[in-house]
Amino acid sequence: MEERQNLPEEPPRNEWIGILLRTLVAVLVLGGGYYAAAQYLGGRIPNGTAVEGVDIGGQSPAAARDLLESKLEELATGEVVIDVEDDTFTIDPTTAGLSLDLDATLDGITGVSYDPQVMWGRITNDGGDLPLQVTVDRAALEQAVAEVAEEASIEPRNGTVWFSLGEVRSTASEDGRELDTAATSDAVEAAWPQEHQVTGVAAPTSPELAQAEIERFVDEAAGPAIAGPVNVKVGEETSTISPNQIARLLTVHESPEHALSLELDGDGLLEIVSGQLEATAEAPLNASLALDDGTVVVTKARVGKVVDEDKLVAQFEEALTATGKDRTITVGTVEVKPSVTDADAENWDISQMATFRSAYPGGPSNADRTENIRVGLGHVNGTVVMPGDTFSLANTLAPITKERGYVEAGVISDGRLVKGIGGGLSQVSTTVLNTAWEAGLQLDEFHPHSYYIPRYPVGKEATIAVGILDNRWTNNTNTPVLIQTYLDGGEIVMTFWGDRQFSVQTITGPRSNIVTADEREDDSATCLPQSAQDGFDITVTRVLSRSGSEVSRQSYTTHYDASPEVVCTNPNAG
Secondary structure (H helix, E strand, O other): OOOOOOOOOOOOOOHHHHHEEEHHHHHHHHHHHHHHHHHHHOOOOOOOOOOOOEEEOOOHHHHHHHHHHHHHHHHHHHHEEEOOOOEEEOOOOOOOOOOEEEHHHHOOOOOOOOOOOHHHHOOOOOOOEOOOEEEEEEHHHHHHHHHHHHHEEEEEEEEEEEEEEOOOEEOOOEOEEEEEEHHHHHHHHHHHHOOOOOEEEEEEOOOOOOOOHHHHHHHHHHHHHHHOEEEEOOOOOEEEEEHHHHHHHHEEEOOOOOOOOEOOOOOOOOHHHHOOOOOOOOOOOEEEEEEEEEEEEEEEEEEEEOOOOHHHHHHHHOOOOOOOOHHEOOEEEEEEOHHHHHHHOOOOOOOOEEEEEOOOOOOOHHHHHHHHHHHHHHHHHOOOOOOOOOOEEEHHHOOHHHOOOEEEEEEEEOEEEEEOOOOHHHHHHHHHHHHHHHHOEEEOOOOOOOOOOOOOOOOOOOOOOOOOOOOOOEEOOOOOOOOEEEOOOOOOEEEEEEOOEEEEOOOEEEOOOEOOOOOOEOOOOOOEEEOOOOOEEEEEEEEEEEOOEEEEEEOOOOOOOOEEHHHHOOOOOO
């Protein structure tokens, strides 16, 4: 009979189902926990993670961003210092377009992972340092650096060379600097925000006038030029030009290419040499007019001789770079013909153009005024005005000083008679004006008195104030005009001799806008009495004609202020 084995008894079917269910539940529980752990750890930054030394491990990205924004605020907003040699300049990172990009910095640092090793690392301090990301607005950065460049850049300075008291003096040319905006912006961008101090990229800029050119010019030209005197021999005479005189004749010229050279004042040199060698040089003399014992005569022209200026300048310039005996030059003379010759004078038709007589107050009380008139006429008498030239009474009378013969007398100031040097010269001026008026000459400038003086032609009178008011006319004829003048009894007599071109008609209009003068008393010791004169306006017209036909017509309107009658009550008043 076959032997039967004892086998384990199989669990019942229901028991197997229970085992499977319990196993499944365990797996689900464990899997759910693993999933939950993965989800939790995926939303947190790994432990040990830091940005610029700020620990953000175990935090959510939002919390980490807030923390970084707070902790790195000074890093983000602190001024950036740019060193340029020994100078420092700052820029504001915000204005310069520099900002921290925290979103980019934290991007990708979190995320769900079911890899056990990743999950374990997130639990066991497996983080690290994250690089801080930044955003740079390059245009704003370069604009900010460009503003620094304007302040940091230094213009190069050109040196100068000049002469002073017979010596050469100079200042040195100096380099400047220019900040390279692009390169400095690169340096800021590369260093920020870890470094807030960078070295600006600057390059030297050269002056237009190089220092080497200054040194060359001083050594080779300016210095030798005044190293000693230059002797100029003309015939048997010698003119010595000292270093100080040479220096005054020289100027330093800089060419467009910034090369230096000397420029010589040829006219000044000729003047010095001619002045020292008076016997050698003789100016030409034009044919002209003169008074000979009260008679107008034609004076002869004369050929002159002067130092040959062209050769003088050329040889003098060569001597400026020479030494010793080579600083002595020999120059000849050349003839200079007069510009107005005897042949020209033969064509002159000289006759009396016009005569004007002007009565002046005399007597002991007007002695000082009369003396000024006499002195003034002495300076005017015999004056010759060549064709095209302008006569200036102010220049002829000046200076109005005691040394020139003038004395104090009554002058008009603010409508009143007061004492002043040269009082009475307005009578000379009025005489000049009226003689030129009647001679038909070109009237350029004259100024009536502020109030009317009855002894003068109304609207045709002229005051004079050297440096302020002048009395000028131009010789618009083809021959010279000679002024002859003298005192005759109580009158000034003035005659213009020349070639009269026009007949003259004077039309005097009516007085208008009349203002009645008042009366004033003055008890001061300096009071000068004066009679009342009403104020008014008047127009005087000069008509020039030739051969019966009108050539020109010019009107002159004058406004006269009212002048009060002044009664002097002080017994010591004049």
